[in-house]
Amino acid sequence: MEELSFKSGFVALTGLANAGKSTLLNQFSGMHLAITSPKPQTTRQVIRAIIDDPGSQIIFLDTPGYHAPRNRLDQYMYRGITSALTDADILLLVTDASAAIRARSSSGLPRLEQELLKQLARQNKPVILVLNKVDIAVKEELLPIIARYHEQYPFAAIVPVSARTGDGIEVLLHEIRKHLAAGPRYYPVETLTDQTERQIVAELVREQVLLLTHEEIPHGVAVEIESFTETGSPDRKMVHIDAAIYCEKDSHKGILIGKQGSMLKNIGSRARQQIEELLGCPCYLELFVKVRDGWRNRQEILRSLGLDTRS
Ligand SMILES: Nc1nc2c(ncn2[C@@H]2O[C@H](COP(=O)(O)OP(=O)(O)OP(=O)(O)O)[C@@H](O)[C@H]2O)c(=O)[nH]1
Numbered sequence: 001m002e003e004l005s006f007k008s009g010f011v012a013l014t015g016l017a018n019a020g021k022s023t024l025l026n027q028f029s030g031m032h033l034a035i036t037s038p039k040p041q042t043t044r045q046v047i048r049a050i051i052d053d054p055g056s057q058i059i060f061l062d063t064p065g066y067h068a069p070r071n072r073l074d075q076y077m078y079r080g081i082t083s084a085l086t087d088a089d090i091l092l093l094v095t096d097a098s099a100a101i102r103a104r105s106s107s108g109l110p111r112l113e114q115e116l117l118k119q120l121a122r123q124n125k126p127v128i129l130v131l132n133k134v135d136i137a138v139k140e141e142l143l144p145i146i147a148r149y150h151e152q153y154p155f156a157a158i159v160p161v162s163a164r165t166g167d168g169i170e171v172l173l174h175e176i177r178k179h180l181a182a183g184p185r186y187y188p189v190e191t192l193t194d195q196t197e198r199q200i201v202a203e204l205v206r207e208q209v210l211l212l213t214h215e216e217i218p219h220g221v222a223v224e225i226e227s228f229t230e231t232g233s234p235d236r237k238m239v240h241i242d243a244a245i246y247c248e249k250d251s252h253k254g255i256l257i258g259k260q261g262s263m264l265k266n267i268g269s270r271a272r273q274q275i276e277e278l279l280g281c282p283c284y285l286e287l288f289v290k291v292r293d294g295w296r297n298r299q300e301i302l303r304s305l306g307l308d309t310r311s
């Protein structure tokens with residue numbers, strides 16, 4: 001009987017780069033599953049976070065920021081967005097309310113967001129607008145923003161939240177739950193994500209590159225785990241990880257290594273702390289920087305990184 005009343009559904013988090021989608025995914029899951037940064041196009045792959053309770057299971061799909069593809073990597077990211085729209089039962093349009101207030105344009109939404117909204121509308125699924133970053137927005141200024149979006153589309157709900165502080169998250173979950181249909185528990189209880197430890201570790205290294213480097217460097221960086229060795233079985237006592245940081249130019253390699261290796265050391269020690277928290281044991285992390293000219297357009301490299309549509 002219990003199975004009959006069980007509800008489940010897939011919920012896609014979509015929006016422009018930097019809106020706070022990955023921060024929101026992490027807030028839902030209570031874990032640092034998706035990396036976040038102030039740099040646009042932080043997320044490259046669709047990441048699932050599963051939240052489960054006795055009566056329902058929600059699978060959140062974090063997606064890359066919506067943008068026009070300029071290279072093969074972008075095309076992969078774009079495909080990730082469109083396939084998440086198809087897979088999802090409920091769509092969230094996440095927007096940075098503080099940026100909307102700062103823009104002070106009284107007419108309409110940013111062009112790219114308008115384009116995305118058209119794609120969401122074509123799905124014929126409930127679309128919930130999430131006005132994010134209210135912790136840095138003046139409350140009174142939210143009303144005209146809400147009115148502006150309300151004019152554009154019949155959203156199933158409009159929910160102001162702060163993905164950073166968690167403010168409004170319960171209200172948002174309540175709105176999402178209204179649209180869940182009867183369905184199976186897709187993932188076993190206690191499954192948190194579809195990502196492997198290796199994938200999360202590679203992302204945690206890339207996150208530090210995003211946070212510590214600037215201009216075009218972070219966009220041209222990818223991380224590959226070359227070896228991941230556990231010692232002390234049956235209970236894992238220590239993990240030894242070799243990771244390669246790919247970049248596009250010799251000059252970028254120089255910056256990533258830094259004066260007497262200082263930048264690489266900084267990236268490594270910060271990433272190691274995050275990795276140890278994730279794995280729950282000490283970690284020895286060795287980083288190598290390698291130049292891979294134009295890798296964002298090279299299919300064989302993208303495939304080895306799991307970033308090719310045909311991989
Ligand atoms: N103040 C504030 N900052 C936030 C909030 N949510 C996200 N941020 C910040 O906004 C920046 C972008 O957040 P992300 O979660 O990486 O944004 P995203 O939408 O996943 O970005 P892409 O992956 O590039 O598409 C980060 O610096 C976050 O810390 C929020 O509610 N309040």
Ligand SMILES: [Mg+2]
Nearest residue numbers: 021022042043
């Ligand atoms: Mg993201």
